[in-house]
Amino acid sequence: MDLYFMPLAGSLAGRIALYAAGAEARYIEVDPNTKRTSDGNDFAEIYPLALVPLLRCEDGSLLGENAAVLQYIANRYPEARLAPIDQIERARLQQWLSFTSTELHQGLFCQLFDQDASEGTRAHALNKSQSRLNYLDDHLSGREFLLDSFTVADAYLYTVLSWSVPTRVPLTPYPSIKKYCRRLRRRPSIAGAFQEEPALYRGQLARHEAGVRPTPWY
Amino acid sequence: MDLYFMPLAGSLAGRIALYAAGAEARYIEVDPNTKRTSDGNDFAEIYPLALVPLLRCEDGSLLGENAAVLQYIANRYPEARLAPIDQIERARLQQWLSFTSTELHQGLFCQLFDQDASEGTRAHALNKSQSRLNYLDDHLSGREFLLDSFTVADAYLYTVLSWSVPTRVPLTPYPSIKKYCRRLRRRPSIAGAFQEEPALYRGQLARHEAGVRPTPWY
Numbered sequence: 201m202d203l204y205f206m207p208l209a210g211s212l213a214g215r216i217a218l219y220a221a222g223a224e225a226r227y228i229e230v231d232p233n234t235k236r237t238s239d240g241n242d243f244a245e246i247y248p249l250a251l252v253p254l255l256r257c258e259d260g261s262l263l264g265e266n267a268a269v270l271q272y273i274a275n276r277y278p279e280a281r282l283a284p285i286d287q288i289e290r291a292r293l294q295q296w297l298s299f300t301s302t303e304l305h306q307g308l309f310c311q312l313f314d315q316d317a318s319e320g321t322r323a324h325a326l327n328k329s330q331s332r333l334n335y336l337d338d339h340l341s342g343r344e345f346l347l348d349s350f351t352v353a354d355a356y357l358y359t360v361l362s363w364s365v366p367t368r369v370p371l372t373p374y375p376s377i378k379k380y381c382r383r384l385r386r387r388p389s390i391a392g393a394f395q396e397e398p399a400l401y402r403g404q405l406a407r408h409e410a411g412v413r414p415t416p417w418y
Numbered sequence: 419m420d421l422y423f424m425p426l427a428g429s430l431a432g433r434i435a436l437y438a439a440g441a442e443a444r445y446i447e448v449d450p451n452t453k454r455t456s457d458g459n460d461f462a463e464i465y466p467l468a469l470v471p472l473l474r475c476e477d478g479s480l481l482g483e484n485a486a487v488l489q490y491i492a493n494r495y496p497e498a499r500l501a502p503i504d505q506i507e508r509a510r511l512q513q514w515l516s517f518t519s520t521e522l523h524q525g526l527f528c529q530l531f532d533q534d535a536s537e538g539t540r541a542h543a544l545n546k547s548q549s550r551l552n553y554l555d556d557h558l559s560g561r562e563f564l565l566d567s568f569t570v571a572d573a574y575l576y577t578v579l580s581w582s583v584p585t586r587v588p589l590t591p592y593p594s595i596k597k598y599c600r601r602l603r604r605r606p607s608i609a610g611a612f613q614e615e616p617a618l619y620r621g622q623l624a625r626h627e628a629g630v631r632p633t634p635w636y
Contacts, residue, residue, distance in 0.1 A: 248553050249521075263509055265516035267485060272509045291481055291490045294512075298483035301516060303467075306524040320536030335466050 201276075202226045202256035203269075204243065207401035208362075210305060211253035212393055214269050216355035220389035221277035229400060233408065266305075267297040270352035282352045289347060296346045296353040303332045304360045312367040326369065337374040344383065358384045362394075419494075420444045420474035421487075422461065425619035426580075428523060429471035430611055432487050434573035438607035439495035447618060451626065484523075485515040488570035500570045507565065514564045514571040521550045522578045530585040544587065555592040562601065576602045580612075 203218065203225055205211035209232075218225045229238040235250050237243050244250045247264060255263045255272060263269055271293075274283035284290050311317060311325035339346070346353045361381055364371050371378050384390055421436065421443055423429035427450075436443045447456040453468050455461050462468045465482060473481045473490060481487055489511075492501035502508050529535060529543035557564070564571045579599055582589050589596050602608055 248556065249549065257506065259506065261506060263506075263513055265513045265520070267516040268509045268512035271512060272505075275505055275509075287490075287493055288475065288477065288479060288481075291486045291493075294486035294489060295481055295483045298485040298516070298519060302483070302519050302524045306520045307528070310525070314542075316542060318536045318538030318542055321539065324532075324534060324536055331467065338466065 201258060201273075202228055204228045204230050204237065204246070204252055204254040204256075205397075206230050206232050206252050207397045207404055209252050210266055210356075210359060212362075212397055213266055213352070213356040213359040214253040214255065214273065215393045215396070216359065216389045217270050217273045217282055217352045219392050220282060220350070220355065220387075221273060221280040223273070223277055229404075231404065231407075266301060266356055267294065270297065270356060274352050281349065282355075284347060284351070292347060293351055293353050297356060299332075299336075300353065300357050300360055304329070304336075304357075308332070308369070309360060309363045309367060312369070313363075329369070330373075333371075333374050333377065337376045340376040340380045342376075344380075350387065354384060355389070358390055419476060419491075420446055422446045422448050422455065422464070422470055422472040422474075423615075424448050424450050424470050425615045425622055427470050428484055428574075428577060430580075430615055431484055431570070431574040431577040432471040432473065432491065433611045433615070434577065434607045435488050435491045435500055435570045437610050438500060438568070438573065438605075439491060439498040441491070441495055447622075449622065449625075484519060484574050485512065488515065488574060492570050499567065500573075502565060502569070510565060511569055511571050515574060517550075517554075518571065518575050518578055522547075522554075522575075525550070526587070527578060527581045527585060530587070531581075547587070548591075551589075551592050551595065555594045558594040558598045560594075562598075568605065572602060573607070576608055 201218070201223065203211060203214045205215065205227055207229065215227065230236075230243045230250075230252055235243040237246070247254050247262060249264065251264060253264070253266060253269045255269045257263055257272065263272055271283055274280070283293055308325050308329040311321050314321070345351065346357060358381065361371070361377065363369075371381070385394065419436070419441065421429060421432045423433065423445055425447065433445065448454070448461045448470055453461040455464070465472050465480060467482065469482060471482065471484060471487045473487045475481060475490065481490055489501055492498070501511055526543050526547040529539050532539070563569065564575060576599065579589070579595065581587075589599070603612070
């Protein structure tokens with residue numbers, strides 16, 4: 201399997217899932233500015249949306265969107281138990297994957313990372329996010345994970361919540377979210393991914409002209 | 419099963435799926451302003467996010483987010499073949515459900531419906547949506563559905579694309595999307611849902627004070 205990724209982008213969730221599954225995989229870096237891949241191809245030709253994650257499955261087919269990529273990885277490595285089998289529990293996993301992608305990733309952080317967004321966007325997105333973060337905080341109160349055990353939904357949620365640092369989203373009003381993040385960052389799959397990608401991100405910054413920040417990692 | 423819905427909102431996809439499955443279901447209307455349900459309850463107490471769709475499954479558990487709700491309906495009525503069983507095809511369905519919810523529903527239409535969004539949001543969202551709509555148009559060229567047959571992803575995509583009318587998103591540059599919409603609206607499940615919900619939407623408008631439009635239906 202090949203995972204096309206941009207350092208510290210949403211594709212980090214796929215890396216965490218692959219690490220947690222102990223899977224053999226090739227990680228192909230995509231430059232967010234030039235869309236060139238680390239193996240010398242034009243990513244926009246491979247995937248016209250040019251979004252990560254993109255997974256090349258073992259049969260050669262390509263799969264985009266975290267909700268699909270992460271469930272595919274979980275299904276491919278069932279012994280890692282990264283997604284429930286039971287139908288209602290799997291539906292619950294899909295609910296959290298969707299909540300994370302729509303309400304947090306797209307609804308909050310894509311707005312904050314968007315350097316071309318109009319003035320006032322940041323304040324409005326932060327304001328709207330309060331009810332979502334409150335809901336999440338209530339859910340995580342007294343729970344270790346989103347579901348009963350660690351799943352790919354946690355890999356995705358942790359990835360997205362990690363963006364609260366560069367975007368300066370205060371998590372202090374959400375003590376259960378903060379505790380969840382502190383617990384999760386000690387897991388070997390997450391610690392391993394966060395040992396790998398910040399260095400790649402710094403390499404990406406260094407490759408671009410001084411003072412020109414790469415397009416942020418959403 | 420009970421489907422909590424707001425007329426013409428994203429929950430319309432659930433109604434289409436239930437009609438396509440020939441399922442018995444109760445449809446409980448939620449007022450977008452007061453959050454009161456048509457059976458006299460406070461929706462925010464039932465579901466603190468107060469978003470639709472919300473499905474009350476037969477075991478009484480509650481399920482939110484279209485990607486989860488729609489796959490649950492498809493799994494519950496397998497004879498209607500509203501979602502593929504094959505693993506890679508199911509992953510592809512999840513990719514399209516996620517694309518529709520993140521890039522179109524949240525990334526485009528939620529921005530356009532948001533009356534409190536800052537100035538310039540509309541132009542910026544329309545601009546960003548072009549690559550997404552081009553990608554979709556290319557995919558639909560020469561295809562009848564998103565996958566090989568009608569699935570819940572089509573129910574969701576059609577619902578979201580129907581919002582191009584009230585938000586004045588021009589679809590003329592996307593001839594395959596336009597043809598897709600024209601084909602799909604003749605399907606009994608979609609025609610039936612669109613016979614039902616506009617009248618309910620008008621009823622909702624009439625119940626609110628003259629001149630005060632209800633919160634839009636995202």
